[in-house]
Amino acid sequence: MTQSITNKILALVLPKFGYSIEHCQISLLGNGLINNTYLVKTIDKTFVLQCLNQQVFPTPLNVTNNADKISSHLKVKSDNGRYALTPICQLHTTDKKNHVVVQGQYWRSLHYISDCYTLESITNAEQASAVANAFAQFTAALSDFDSENLAEIIPQFHDLSLRIAQLNQAIDNASEPLLISAQASIKFIQSQQAFVEIIADMTKSLPLRVTHNDTKINNLLFSKKTNKPVAVIDLDTCMAGYLMHDFGDMIRTCCPSIAEDSPALDNMTIDWEMLTALTSAYVAGFNGAISEIERTSLLFGIKLMPFMLSTRFLTDFLNGDRYFKTTYANHNLVRAENQLQLYKLFCQQEALLTDIVLSP
Structure with a gap:
């Protein structure tokens, strides 16, 4: 998919989450083998936008619904001091859904944790x-x-x-x-x-x-x-x-x-x-x-x-x-x-x- 085609799709996806592409700074995030993932920055918010690979995940709604169930369970544990890590939650669309479908593609938005990094290998x-x-x-x-x-x-x-x-x-x-x-x-x-x-x-x-x-x-x-x-x-x-x-x-x-x-x-x-x-x-x-x-x-x-x-x-x-x-x-x-x-x-x-x- 060319960058111009990607931008056209993103211009349709972002409003579903309450944002306009003209007010967003977008960059590729990570090096995963499966999904296309982007980091989106606005004036007052940073979040992750991801297009699910439907060849790998033919039932993408199951992916987003499972994630909601797991995150909700972990959040309760975290709020009660029984889970020391931070749950990663999906951000819902303007009509309260955990996904949006644009031109047959399933997109979801994810909570972004700042001041963090990922590693590709363990050193000690x-x-x-x-x-x-x-x-x-x-x-x-x-x-x-x-x-x-x-x-x-x-x-x-x-x-x-x-x-x-x-x-x-x-x-x-x-x-x-x-x-x-x-x-x-x-x-x-x-x-x-x-x-x-x-x-x-x-x-x-x-x-x-x-x-x-x-x-x-x-x-x-x-x-x-x-x-x-x-x-x-x-x-x-x-x-x-x-x-x-x-x-x-x-x-x-x-x-x-x-x-x-x-x-x-x-x-x-x-x-x-x-x-x-x-x-x-x-x-x-x-x-x-x-x-x-x-x-x-x-x-x-x-x-x-x-x-x-x-x-x-x-x-x-x-x-x-x-x-x-x-x-x-x-x-x-x-x-x-x-x-x-x-x-x-x-x-x-x-x-x-x-x-x-x-x-x-």
Whole structure:
């Protein structure tokens, strides 16, 4: 979408929230892979404006309605001193809705917290502890919210068996050049059927919670004054899920020595001090309200999330890059190979992982 087209749409969207584009300063915000997000500044107010990706979120009303329910619950907890972080709330339109539809696109406005920043990577163990504790606080504060009250934003989002089936379908439909490029990754994933079956069995016994489902460090806001987490953001994929998904995703994004789309696989190592700090702080953040089977599941989540994401990246590559934003032809293949390497490194250190995650 060109800038001129974007401005024309924004000129139609902003009045729905009570503003005119002529009196707004607008800039792109963040580097998310899914939605288009803008920072809007007026004379007396700053807020976030976001266009939901309907290819990723085919039922955008479920996204905005879930966010309202979660934010309302957390605000009550915050007002009563039972949630230390700041809830991120959606700003409603002039006719009291949590969204607006313009030319078939769904837009929503979000509360903006000033004097904050985001991070793309963790630099030390102290910071890791703060990150893990923040995500644990978020989930713990929602422990008395019935996850069945939330819509399922992406059906079977973390269903590994489904992801494997989707990959197999993509393999059947992919062009020969793409299949040749992805051959090594396809073969390795297909060799891990035993792991897929272990995960399927484990999920039958785990309790469902309200989980964030995208626990990357860049989904936290940090205070410029204290350098501590202030808020958990990006609630788009919040729904019923398992702790191992949130925990594994956090480990996946925080502990490798290279970025998730780096092709320098030989340079990938695991920061075990970081992983230990994340684990201790995450478990502590629940103040004992984590069952034995959930604690055990965290060990599997560490391996599950890079394996599952590699499967998703590879599927998208074979499907022609329909889901994740890419900047070059083989971007999703590089991501898939990167996450498979991470999975392999974790598998090689099973004993060490067990000691870290399950030690008293």
